[in-house]
Amino acid sequence: MCGIVGYTGSDIAKNILVTGLKRMEYRGYDSSGVALEVGEGAAAHLDVIRRVGKVAGLESELSNIDSDATCGIGHTRWATHGRPSVVNAHPHTSCDGRIAIVHNGIIENFAELREELEAAAITLRARPIPRSSRI
Numbered sequence: 001m002c003g004i005v006g007y008t009g010s011d012i013a014k015n016i017l018v019t020g021l022k023r024m025e026y027r028g029y030d031s032s033g034v035a036l037e038v039g040e041g042a043a044a045h046l047d048v049i050r051r052v053g054k055v056a057g058l059e060s061e062l063s064n065i066d067s068d069a070t071c072g073i074g075h076t077r078w079a080t081h082g083r084p085s086v087v088n089a090h091p092h093t094s095c096d097g098r099i100a101i102v103h104n105g106i107i108e109n110f111a112e113l114r115e116e117l118e119a120a121a122i123t124l125r126a127r128p129i130p131r132s133s134r135i
Helices: 013-023 053-061 110-117
Strands: 002-008 030-036 043-052 071-077
Touching: 002 013, 013 030, 013 053, 013 071, 043 053, 053 110
Parallel strands: none
Antiparallel strands: 002 071, 030 043, 030 071
């Protein structure tokens, strides 16, 4: 079963997100990830970290990141479609990397959503291209 946790406030987001994801570990999952909003205004971007396996692996990688981000979203995934992998782990990002999404369950109206986005001239990619476990 998937789990989603989000935070925006004045504290360090990565710590709160990891704590929330750990609290949901009992539900079962195969991968986890977070997206952190870094910077402000035109310089703002997302730092997305995804891992296969336990949240402890994600937590370890996050401990090496010096981030004072105060906004983010985290997700644990249970594979209903696609094998457990960094590519299939959430959060997923837009082609320009400015939007991150997570979802639980199967998106049954994906064809209609695709048509609507393509009609709005939004380019879709089948899968993100992983450079490493850090996207």
